[in-house]
Amino acid sequence: MRKKAPKETGLIERAARPDAPALDAFDIKILGALRDNARASNVDIAEKVGLTESTCSRRIKRLEEEGVITGYSLGLEPEFVGVGLIAFVTLVLENFNEQTAERFAREIRAMPEVVSCHIVSGGYDALLHIAAADLRSYSEFVLDRLRLMPGIKDLRSSFVMRSLKDSASLPIARA
DSSP states (O other), rough: OOOOOOOSSSSOOOOOOTOOOOOHHHHHHHHHHHHHTTTOOOOHHHHHHTOHHHHHHHHHHHHHTSSSSSOOOOOGGGGGTTEEEEOOOEEEEEOOHHHHHHHHHHHHHHHHTTTEEEEOOSSSSSSEEESSSSSHHHHHHHHIITSSSEEEEEEEEEEEESOOOOOOOOOOOOO
C-alpha cells in the first residue's frame, strides 16, 4: 500500500530540536490566538480554543516556561516614534571565530539602532535591520560606530523605500 504524501505546510521542513517540547492541537491553537492578539485575555483565548480559563492559563504559562513563547512585543508606527529611515546592512566579517563572534554579538546587541541581526549564509556573514531618525543619523551610526567595529571587512546598505509587509509573527506549522 502506498503512503500518503505529507501535507505541505509552506515552510521548509526541518528536524525538530531534541529538547523541543511537544505541542498538541490546543497548544497550536493557543499560539495562533496569541499571535493574532497577544493582548487578548485568558478568557477570550480559552473561549477561542475551547478550553477552560484555568487550563488555558496553565498552558500559556507552560509554553512561556518551556521557551516556546519567548516574549510579547509592541508594534510601532516608525514615523510616530522618530524613525524616518529603515535600512538593511550586509556585513562581511574577517577572522570570524568563537572569540570574535562573541565580541561582535555583544557589541551589536548594545546598539539600539540595530533592530535585528542574523548570521547568514551566502556572500556575506551578517544581515542587520537598522532603524534611524534620518539619513544623517544613519550615516553617523555607520561611519562613526558600525564601520569602526573590529572585524568588519565590508559593509553594504540597502534602504527601505516602501514596506509591503512587516511582521514579527512567525507562521505556525502544525507539528
